[in-house]
Amino acid sequence: MSIDPTASADEQLAFELLRRTDYGRVATSMRALPFLAAARHIVVGGQILLRLHRGYGYHHACVGSVVAYGADNLDVATARQGGQWTVQCIGLCExxxxxxxxxxLFGPAPHYADGELFDPVYLRIEPQVTKVHTLTAARDRGLQHAR
Known part of the structure; x- marks a missing residue:
């Protein structure tokens, strides 16, 4: 998968990190209340494509709205080797x-979601704001800055 040549260095890093994990969380509001929903994602060019279960109805709140999408490796055991990271992208969803x-690229969909047959719905986010945050151990930080 090629990197979008027009993407900033931060966007390129965010897209590379997103490619390292399959799932994240989309956030928006529904009936004036905030909510999060788990979603499968892929990165295509400078866009993030999501797969959600249609049966939840969350896509209705996302389509046409500005949403935030986040993914991380905070609970992955291997994160200790290379540090932990979080990515957040904000943009219009369609x-x-x-x-x-x-x-x-999405791979096989789950068979069931909460006991119902999984019915996929696909969304696209074209990020307008992209943030990457990293966490490293003090020992790692010292090694990074020793010259």
């Missing part, structure tokens, strides 16, 4: 029909 190549 419904999409992914191409066959994009569907292959």
């Amino acid at each position: 419904a999409v029909e992914p191409s066959n190549a994009e569907l292959e």
Whole structure:
């Protein structure tokens, strides 16, 4: 998967980190209350494509709204080796029909969601704001700054 040549260094890092994990959380508001929903994601060019279960209805609150999407490696055991990171992207969300190549990148969908047959719905976010935060151990930090 190629990196978008027009993306800033921060966006490129964010997209690279997002490619290291499969799931994250989309955040928006529903009936004036904030909510988070787990979603499968892929990065295509400078956009993030999401797959959610249609049966939850969360996509109705996301489509046409500004949403935040976040993913991290905070609970991954290997994060201690290379540090921990979080990525947050904010942008307008829209419904999409992914191409066959994009569907292959998503991989197989779950069979069930909360006991119901999984019915996928696909969304796209074109990030307007992208943030990456990293956490490293003090020993790692000392090694990074020793010259």
